[in-house]
Amino acid sequence: MSWFVKASAACAAVLAMCWVAPRLFNDIPDFPSTTTDEILSKIADRYLNSPVAPIALTGSSFTVRLHEEFFHKLYVRNLALPGGSPLTGAAMIEAATAVRPRLIAIETNTLSRGVDQAMVERVRTSNAEPARAPMNFRPLRTLAALYQQRLDDWRRFDRDDKSALLRQSALEEAILRKPPAPEYNPLALAAILAEWNNPDHDQIILRHVAELKHLVETLEKQSISVFFYELPLGPAFARSRYMTTGRSAMAEAFGHDHGRWLSLDYPSDEIRWTDGAHLDERSAIIMARSLERAIERKIGSEVVKRTSSDLAR
Secondary structure, three states: OHHHHHHHHHHHHHHHHHHHHHHHOOOOOOOOOOOOOHHHHHHHHHHHHOOOOOEEEEOOHHHHOOOHHHOOOOOEEEOOOOOOOHHHHHHHHHHOOOOOOOEEEEEOOOOOOOOOHHHHHHHHOOOOOOOOOOHHHHHHHHHHHHHHHHHHHHHOOOOOOHHHHHHHHHHHHHHHHOOOOOOOOHHHHHHHHHHHOOOOHHHHHHHHHHHHHHHHHHHHHOOOEEEEEOOOOOHHHHOOHHHHHHHHHHHHHHOOOHHHEOOOOOOHHHOOEOOOOOEOHHHHHHHHHHHHHHHHHHHOOOOOOOOOOOOOO
16 A cells, blocks of 8 residues: 555645645746647737747748748748638738737738638737636646747747858858759649639628728728738739739739839749749748848838847737
C-alpha cells in the first residue's frame, strides 16, 4: 500500500499547487484555446500582440505568400487571411484602435468574400479581459503556454537582427538564382476557370466593393493612407469574368484615380503559380520586392523605414 499512499500524496500535492498558484500570482501565461478557426485566430492574435508596424497588408491567400521577411526595406505586417477576404483585414484594423498602421495596402484579387464579422469582433473586444481557463488547471496550461512561447520566439523573424537579415537575403538570392518553374498545365485549370467565369459572382463583388469603399472612407478619416494592388495571375485567370468585374467595380467605386493604386513592376515572364493563381515561392519574393518598391514610390521613406522600437506601443 505504500506506493498507493505515495501516489495519492503526489496527486494531492499537484492539485494543491494548481489551486494555490493562480491565487498567488497574477497574469501568468495561459495557453490559448484551440478552435475551428485556429489559423485565422492566430493571425489576429499575432497582429494584436506584435509591435505596431507602419505598414499593413490585407488580402486573401494570394497575399499570404508575401511573407514579412521578404520585405527588407520596409517594416510590414501581413494581415492577409488564407481563405479570407481583404475586407476582413481592413475591418480588423479599423476595429483595433490600439494597433494602427499608417498605411494599408489592400489586395483586390478576391472581392467575392465579405467581412468576417466574428474575426472583427474578436479584435474589437481584444482590450477586454479574455475568457480564462478554470483557475485550478491554469498552472498546467501555463507550462504549455511557456513552451509554445519559446517555440514562437524561435520561429519569429527578428528584422532588427542584422545576421538574420543577411541569412534571409542569402536564402532569397539562392532561390532567385534558380530558373522559373515550368508553366502550369492550363488543361488542369479548366474546372477552376469555369467558376471564375461564373456570372453569379457579379452582384456579390459589387456589394463587397461598396462595403470596401465605406471601410476605406472610415480609415482615411482616421489619418490612415489606403492603397490598392492587384497581384499577377495566370493569363486565363487575369482575363476572367471574376477579375474584369472586380476591376470595373473598383473603377466605379473609386474612380480612375491611379494615385490610389500601387504600380507593380516585375518581369512577367518569370512569374509562376502553383495552380494558375497562387504564386510560387520564387515569384512571391519577386512580387514582395515589387510591392515594396511601389510603396516607397508612393510615400517616400519618412514613415515606412521606422523600426519596431520607434513605433512600440
